Amino acid sequence: MSEADCIFCKIAKGEIPAKKIWEDDDCLAFLDINPQAPQHIILIPRRHIETIAQTQEGDQALLGSLLLAAKSIARDEKLERPGYRLVINCGPGGGQTVYHIHVHILGGRPMKWPPG
Ligand code: 5GP
Ligand code: ZN
Numbered sequence: 001m002s003e004a005d006c007i008f009c010k011i012a013k014g015e016i017p018a019k020k021i022w023e024d025d026d027c028l029a030f031l032d033i034n035p036q037a038p039q040h041i042i043l044i045p046r047r048h049i050e051t052i053a054q055t056q057e058g059d060q061a062l063l064g065s066l067l068l069a070a071k072s073i074a075r076d077e078k079l080e081r082p083g084y085r086l087v088i089n090c091g092p093g094g095g096q097t098v099y100h101i102h103v104h105i106l107g108g109r110p111m112k113w114p115p116g
Contacts, residue, residue: 001050001099001100003048006048006098006099006100007098007100008042008044008048008098008100008102009048009100011028011030011044012028012044012046018030018031018033019031021041021073021077022069022072022073022076024069025046026045026046026047026062026065027043027044027045027046027065027066027069028043028044028046029041029042029043029044029069029073029105030042032104036104036106037106037107037108037109037111038107038108038109039077039079039084039105039106039107039108040104040105040106041073041077041104041105042102042103042104042105043066043069043070043073043102043103043104043105044100044101044102044103045062045065045066045101047062048100049100049101050099050100050101051090051091051096051099051101052088052090052101053090053091054101055101066103067086067103070086070103070105073105074086074105074107077105077107079105079107079108082110083107083111084105084106084107084111085104085105085106085107085111086103086104086105086106087103087104087106087115088101088102088103088104089104
């Protein structure tokens with residue numbers, strides 16, 4: 001999927017509305033349109049990268065920023081206790097449907113293991 005057709009790039013540019021939770025220069029978090037838990041937040045880098053499989057060593061800082069942002073958002077959204085789940089789906093077998101790398105932040109209910 002090209003950047004021009006990407007839903008999450010359009011959200012990042014403000015071309016599609018979304019309920020934004022948090023943003024900085026590199027990343028943006030917004031509510032999932034089809035929540036799978038009482039709290040379901042999507043966290044993306046502004047830069048279009050299709051999957052985690054396509055990241056490289058040069059993306060180390062960006063990937064670190066994403067995880068640190070996920071932790072801070074979870075804390076700010078009062079998910080730290082009792083806990084929450086971070087998910088990155090990769091490719092069709094991993095359940096990825098939007099090909100712009102993103103972290104799901106899920107909370108507000110007990111999570112099961114293994115995931116489906
Ligand atoms: P994936 O299946 O790729 O890991 O996750 C994509 C997520 O994006 C899904 O949970 C889906 O509900 C969410 N999503 C898809 N389109 C939109 C949209 O237009 N707006 C928002 N806020 N979320 C979306
Ligand atoms: Zn994109």
